[in-house]
Amino acid sequence: MKLKISHILFLSLTWLMLKPDKIFAQDTSLAPMVEYINGYPDSVKVNNIFIIGNEKTQKNIILRELDFTTDYYYDWNTFLEIIQADQKKIYNLRLFTSVEITPLMSGNNEVEVLIAVKERWYILPSLIFELADRNFSEWWTNQNRDFSRVNFGLRLSHANVGGRNEKLRFAGQLGFTRALDVLYSKPYIDKKQKHGIAAQVTFFEQKTIPLRSSNNKQVFFSNEQEDVLRKNFGLALRYTYRRTFYNFHFFNLGYNNTRIDPEVLLQNPNYFQHNSNSLKYLYATYTFRHDKRDNVAYATDGELLQVSATKYGIFKTENLDEIEVNLTMNRYWKLNEKFHFASGLTANWFLSQSQPYTLVRGIGYNPNFIRGYELNVIEGQQLYVHKNSFRWKFIDWEYDISSVVPLEQFSTIPFTFYLSANFDHGYVKDRNNIPENALLTNRYLFGYGLGIDMVGFYDAVLRFEYSFNNNGGANFFLNFKAPF
Numbered sequence: 001m002k003l004k005i006s007h008i009l010f011l012s013l014t015w016l017m018l019k020p021d022k023i024f025a026q027d028t029s030l031a032p033m034v035e036y037i038n039g040y041p042d043s044v045k046v047n048n049i050f051i052i053g054n055e056k057t058q059k060n061i062i063l064r065e066l067d068f069t070t071d072y073y074y075d076w077n078t079f080l081e082i083i084q085a086d087q088k089k090i091y092n093l094r095l096f097t098s099v100e101i102t103p104l105m106s107g108n109n110e111v112e113v114l115i116a117v118k119e120r121w122y123i124l125p126s127l128i129f130e131l132a133d134r135n136f137s138e139w140w141t142n143q144n145r146d147f148s149r150v151n152f153g154l155r156l157s158h159a160n161v162g163g164r165n166e167k168l169r170f171a172g173q174l175g176f177t178r179a180l181d182v183l184y185s186k187p188y189i190d191k192k193q194k195h196g197i198a199a200q201v202t203f204f205e206q207k208t209i210p211l212r213s214s215n216n217k218q219v220f221f222s223n224e225q226e227d228v229l230r231k232n233f234g235l236a237l238r239y240t241y242r243r244t245f246y247n248f249h250f251f252n253l254g255y256n257n258t259r260i261d262p263e264v265l266l267q268n269p270n271y272f273q274h275n276s277n278s279l280k281y282l283y284a285t286y287t288f289r290h291d292k293r294d295n296v297a298y299a300t301d302g303e304l305l306q307v308s309a310t311k312y313g314i315f316k317t318e319n320l321d322e323i324e325v326n327l328t329m330n331r332y333w334k335l336n337e338k339f340h341f342a343s344g345l346t347a348n349w350f351l352s353q354s355q356p357y358t359l360v361r362g363i364g365y366n367p368n369f370i371r372g373y374e375l376n377v378i379e380g381q382q383l384y385v386h387k388n389s390f391r392w393k394f395i396d397w398e399y400d401i402s403s404v405v406p407l408e409q410f411s412t413i414p415f416t417f418y419l420s421a422n423f424d425h426g427y428v429k430d431r432n433n434i435p436e437n438a439l440l441t442n443r444y445l446f447g448y449g450l451g452i453d454m455v456g457f458y459d460a461v462l463r464f465e466y467s468f469n470n471n472g473g474a475n476f477f478l479n480f481k482a483p484f
Contacts, residue, residue: 043073044103044111053117057095058163062115064193065089067245079103083113088294089245095120095160097409097458120458121409126155132176134218134364136478137374142217149208151175164188167198179204187240196240205231209260211268212357214436216364216376221267229261246292250308252285258358271357274319279356282314293332297459298482299342300391301334312359322359323351330484342389344484350381353431362428363445367484370424372447372469374477378440380430387484391418391453418453422465422483439471446470453482 046068051059067082068074074082083101091099096117103111130151133139143149153173161168164186171181185198208222209230222229236254243249259278264271272279287308293299306328313320330344346368348361355361363370364377368385395417402411425446430437451465463479 040076041109043075044079044105044109045073046070047106047110047112049113049115051115051117053096053119054163056119056122056160056163057117057165060193061093061095061163061165062090062117064188065093065245068113073109090115090117092293092296093165094296094459095122095165097412119409120159121407122160123158126157128153128155128171128173130173130175134366134377135369135374136480137475138218140478141375141475149176151177151179153179173204176208177204177206185238187242194242196242198238198240200234200236200238202234203232209264210357211264211271213377213379216378216437216440218377221264223261223263227261227263229264231259233257246290248287248289248291250285250287250289252283252287254283254285256281256283268357270354272319273354273356276319279319279358281312281316281320283310283312284314285310293330294334295459298453298455298461299330299332300340301332303332304328304330304344320356321352322355324359324361325349325351338393340391340393342387342391342484344387346383346385346387346484348383353381355381363426368426369483370426370445370447370469371422371449371465371477371483372424372467372473372475373440373445373471374467375473375475376440378428378445379434379437380428380441382429383426385424385426387422387424389420389422389483391420393418413457414455416455418455420451420453420465422451422467423448444470449474 048070049063049066051062054062066086068079068086083103087099087101090096090101097120098116098118100116102114102116104114106112128151131139132149132151133143139145139149151173152175153171155169155171157167157169159167166187167183167185169181169183171179173179173181180203181200182202183198183200185196187193187196189195189197205228207226207228208220210218211221212219234254234256236252239251241249241251257278257280260271262277265277285308287306290303290305293302293304306326308326310324310326312322312324325348327347328344329346330342332340332342334340348368350359350361360379361383362368362377362379363373363383363385368383370385371387393416395415397415399413399415400411401413402408405411423446425444427444428441430441433442447467447469449465449467451463451467454462456462461480461482463477463481463483465477465479466474467477468474
């Protein structure tokens with residue numbers, strides 16, 4: 001669970017709600033247009049496209065998201081639908097705090113299009129304050145609020161290198177898990193803006209590691225000498241192909257090297273499933289993603305489909321030879337301006353009977369969870385989770401704090417509150433039928449409850465939920481991202 005700087009600012013600035021200088025409803029609809037005396041034409045031709053507010057972002061990054069062009073006639077109603085969708089696509093670049101596209105009539109059948117954007121702050125040091133556990137409730141309840149299980153450090157990131165939507169990130173972390181992470185991504189390497197690349201290098205080491213699960217909870221191990229028990233080095237290269245607006249293809253090739261202390265194998269001889277304290281392998285992943293959500297951080301309309309297949313172990317497969325398949329299907333229905341319904345299905349399959357513990361999946365590991373079972377892990381080779389939320393937007397405010405914070409990127413703070421009614425259900429298939437985890441594996445599980453979701457500064461999400469499960473449990477849970 002991570003607290004990014006946007007979360008910290010989001011929480012720390014809530015005191016401004018008491019005496020705001022200005023409050024007005026947050027308008028996420030298409031910018032209003034002037035009513036003309038002669039009415040609107042049946043079709044229009046776009047003469048010019050003007051972009052304002054992009055002080056750093058290059059114009060072609062914005063134009064890439066447009067589904068219309070100049071010197072072409074469009075049916076008027078169709079044109080309005082196009083610019084509404086384009087407005088959402090530009091916002092989902094996550095480069096701007098606001099986007100407005102306004103057509104301006106310049107003749108009987110001609111328009112000039114004005115795109116007004118407000119840029120985010122792109123270079124922002126982030127304080128890392130990360131609980132090493134799976135979620136806040138796991139740390140609060142199962143780990144007794146142990147502050148030794150906190151990671152801290154500094155993350156330096158540039159979200160828009162050269163104004164080309166390139167990402168550069170460096171993170172150094174101490175605490176429960178010592179780690180380094182370097183990432184560079186370039187979304188487009190060609191003039192047609194269809195091909196992209198990325199590279200990432202990671203390293204981490206741990207003195208306390210999850211060893212197995214028992215009674216559907218993680219069992220951790222550390223020795224009396226406080227030795228480093230696990231070291232991990234990873235390298236990944238990614239190629240991206242974006243032929244259309246909403247469809248993406250990803251090809252990943254990676255290398256992973258994990259080394260553990262021999263004492264770990266004494267505690268769990270099947271940790272790696274072979275007679276060695278190191279596991280090295282190449283892996284390859286193909287992912288297809290169709291993403292047509294109105295807001296990738298907290299969607300209220302649209303759909304997401306993602307399918308991926310990973311082959312662990314290439315060339316040398318004596319230590320690891322595994323295939324994993326993942327499926328995610330989310331659908332969001334906007335019933336009106338106040339109500340929406342969200343439903344998401346996730347499935348995960350391993351083809352082998354069992355896996356090294358470093359690859360174990362299940363309900364309770366992000367993003368696969370059932371509300372009401374946040375304190376549990378249900379591990380196995382197949383899982384199915386279906387999550388549902390019916391939400392009512394009861395507050396939609398935006399605060400003008402420009403008199404307090406003169407920087408334009410932080411001059412307005414939006415707050416949107418949703419009341420949610422939730423129902424999740426799922427199933428984990430454990431082919432090994434481990435007795436100590438039999439209570440929750442290989443059986444139908446469900447959870448339900450109510451919650452309040454807050455969406456605020458730079459799309460930060462904070463969720464308060466009280467949930468019940470069909471095993472007789474009930475608890476309050478706090479989360480820092482959208483459930484799906």
